[in-house]
Amino acid sequence: xLRMGSGAGFSSDRLAPAIDLARDGALDWLVFETIGxxxxxxxxxxxxxxxxRGFNPQLAARMRSVLQHxxxxxTRIMTNMGVANVPAAAQVIIDVARExxxxxxxxxxxxxxxxxxxxxxxxxxxxxxxxxISEVGRxxxxxNAYLGCDAILPAIATDADIIIxxxxxxxxxxxxxxxSHYDWQLDDWNKLGRGTLVGHLMECGMQxxxxxxxxxxxxxxxxxxDCGYPIAEVDTDGEVTITKLETAGxxxxxxxxxxxxxxxxHDPARYLTPDVTANFSGVNIxxxxxxxxxxxxxxxxxxxxxxxxxxxxxGGFLGEAGISYAGxxxxxxxxxxxxxxxxxxxxxxxxxxxxxxxxxxLNSLHATAHDNSTDSEDVRVRVAMRTxxxxxxxxxxxxxxxxxxxxxxxxxGYRGQITPSVITHxxxxxxxxxxxxxxxxxx
Amino acid sequence: xxxxxxxxxxxxxxxxxxxxISCVSVWAYDPGDYLLIKEQLTAERIxxxxxxxxxxxxxxxxxxxxxxxxxxxxxALEGGxxxxxxxxxxxxxxxxxxxxxxMEVPENRxxx
Numbered sequence: 001x002l003r004m005g006s007g008a009g010f011s012s013d014r015l016a017p018a019i020d021l022a023r024d025g026a027l028d029w030l031v032f033e034t035i036g037x038x039x040x041x042x043x044x045x046x047x048x049x050x051x052x053r054g055f056n057p058q059l060a061a062r063m064r065s066v067l068q069h070x071x072x073x074x075t076r077i078m079t080n081m082g083v084a085n086v087p088a089a090a091q092v093i094i095d096v097a098r099e100x101x102x103x104x105x106x107x108x109x110x111x112x113x114x115x116x117x118x119x120x121x122x123x124x125x126x127x128x129x130x131x132x133i134s135e136v137g138r139x140x141x142x143x144n145a146y147l148g149c150d151a152i153l154p155a156i157a158t159d160a161d162i163i164i165x166x167x168x169x170x171x172x173x174x175x176x177x178x179x180s181h182y183d184w185q186l187d188d189w190n191k192l193g194r195g196t197l198v199g200h201l202m203e204c205g206m207q208x209x210x211x212x213x214x215x216x217x218x219x220x221x222x223x224x225x226d227c228g229y230p231i232a233e234v235d236t237d238g239e240v241t242i243t244k245l246e247t248a249g250x251x252x253x254x255x256x257x258x259x260x261x262x263x264x265x266h267d268p269a270r271y272l273t274p275d276v277t278a279n280f281s282g283v284n285i286x287x288x289x290x291x292x293x294x295x296x297x298x299x300x301x302x303x304x305x306x307x308x309x310x311x312x313x314x315g316g317f318l319g320e321a322g323i324s325y326a327g328x329x330x331x332x333x334x335x336x337x338x339x340x341x342x343x344x345x346x347x348x349x350x351x352x353x354x355x356x357x358x359x360x361x362l363n364s365l366h367a368t369a370h371d372n373s374t375d376s377e378d379v380r381v382r383v384a385m386r387t388x389x390x391x392x393x394x395x396x397x398x399x400x401x402x403x404x405x406x407x408x409x410x411x412x413g414y415r416g417q418i419t420p421s422v423i424t425h426x427x428x429x430x431x432x433x434x435x436x437x438x439x440x441x442x443x
Numbered sequence: 444x445x446x447x448x449x450x451x452x453x454x455x456x457x458x459x460x461x462x463x464i465s466c467v468s469v470w471a472y473d474p475g476d477y478l479l480i481k482e483q484l485t486a487e488r489i490x491x492x493x494x495x496x497x498x499x500x501x502x503x504x505x506x507x508x509x510x511x512x513x514x515x516x517x518x519a520l521e522g523g524x525x526x527x528x529x530x531x532x533x534x535x536x537x538x539x540x541x542x543x544x545x546m547e548v549p550e551n552r553x554x555x
Binding site: 127215218259260262264265269282283284285355356358360364384385386421422424 | 456
């Protein structure tokens with residue numbers, strides 16, 4: 001039985017439960033998955049601003065907290081926290097290991113996912129109406145191919161304590177240790193399909209142990225504040241039991257597993273990764289004990305011919321500002337504030353069409369979907385604007401703040417911020433256009 | 444005779460996103476309600492319920508052995524996480540849009 005735990009399911013995921021797993025999980029592998037399309041593009045931007053950055057900002061904090069436990073328990077670490085700067089991330093881990101006195105700790109890198117230099121103005125973006133990169137009209141920030149299990153296996157073979165990668169397919173972070181441990185052939189599609197399901201169920205951390213799930217009165221989750229990360233116990237055929245530490249909050253149930261089974265999945269019979277075309281459509285899910293759920297019957301077919309590539313572009317700036325109205329007639333005052341802003345912002349050259357105004361408390365998240373609006377005496381006017389011109393965003397913030405003295409009665413709680421923005425699209429690349437490499441660093 | 448109750452009382456759901464595509468899986472709490480949900484919660488109904496939001500097609504996949512349906516909604520995220528100016532640019536709350544749709548259930552069906 002190979003025992004793998006999740007220590008993060010996204011870039012800002014919680015740390016304490018990862019420490020619990022590192023200490024008490026009796027794990028063979030602890031896996032931190034932290035890359036999304038946005039975080040990858042931000043990684044490129046960070047590296048452009050400072051060549052020593054571009055990896056996950058929480059890398060050092062996470063390593064400082066778990067490395068000693070992992071060494072004590074002979075738990076290896078797998079992570080994509082290298083994001084857009086894998087060598088710099090490896091050096092950070094080495095530095096932390098030395099600081100902790102963990103002499104001899106070894107880090108193996110997986111590089112070769114960055115394909116920025118191989119794209120041209122003519123490269124076709126399949127998720128953007130097959131338009132070319134030149135037609136996006138924005139500066140290219142960086143592009144990365146989704147590497148698979150085959151790129152990670154050489155790093156595992158070095159016996160390094162920690163494997164650090166950039167963009168690899170999320171499930172491959174779990175599939176690679178399985179394929180290595182059980183010596184699965186890389187064309188044994190059924191086993192790769194099952195190992196990919198393990199990775200898919202685990203890659204979002206607590207989304208299978210009670211996170212992103214609770215709905216009071218209908219779907220209650222015990223001790224959600226202390227929710228634990230999941231543990232996968234996987235056998236030689238790739239059948240899996242998902243569980244958690246007994247001491248942790250949350251719970252693994254048939255329902256949490258079902259919701260995660262199809263999370264971000266389109267056709268359940270054709271889940272595409274660099275490793276396999278996995279088929280989740282016939283799986284069985286059964287509760288075998290408290291917070292123990294067994295999942296079987298995933299299968300697989302031949303892997304896709306090409307690799308998917310995420311291409312990041314400079315999205316300029318996102319400006320967001322808000323002001324609130326409460327008490328009698330709050331909705332009418334908020335609507336008046338909105339109308340004033342529309343009038344003024346449309347007079348600012350270029351602002352029309354670049355912004356959106358929502359009335360939080362009446363109808364905001366679902367405002368495009370439907371017109372239903374709730375009665376509320378606590379309404380926040382929220383303005384959002386995306387623009388390449390930072391000054392324009394600043395002008396919008398100013399107009400919202402000015403409502404404090406110039407707008408309807410009782411407006412308060414102004415906040416405004418401008419953050420850099422990235423835009424991502426996708427293309428495909430030939431497998432032989434990437435050449436993954438591995439390098440070992442020793443503390 | 445039938446009466447209407449929100450799908451929220453009969454099923455749970457989770458939303459995910461890839462680019463400008465939203466997917467929401469819907470799972471019957473009680474296997475006995477699955478057929479009723481499958482019959483009424485069609486891809487066409489989802490598309491027609493939110494015409495301004497869902498600009499593209501809606502495709503439904505069925506996992507009968509798990510009493511679940513998966514809806515893939517194209518061009519349904521106002522551009523997606525990196526482009527939308529909406530507060531919930533991932534469409535994390537789209538699951539509750541679908542769960543708010545009314546279902547016709549038999550008048551004598553016991554309340555949850």
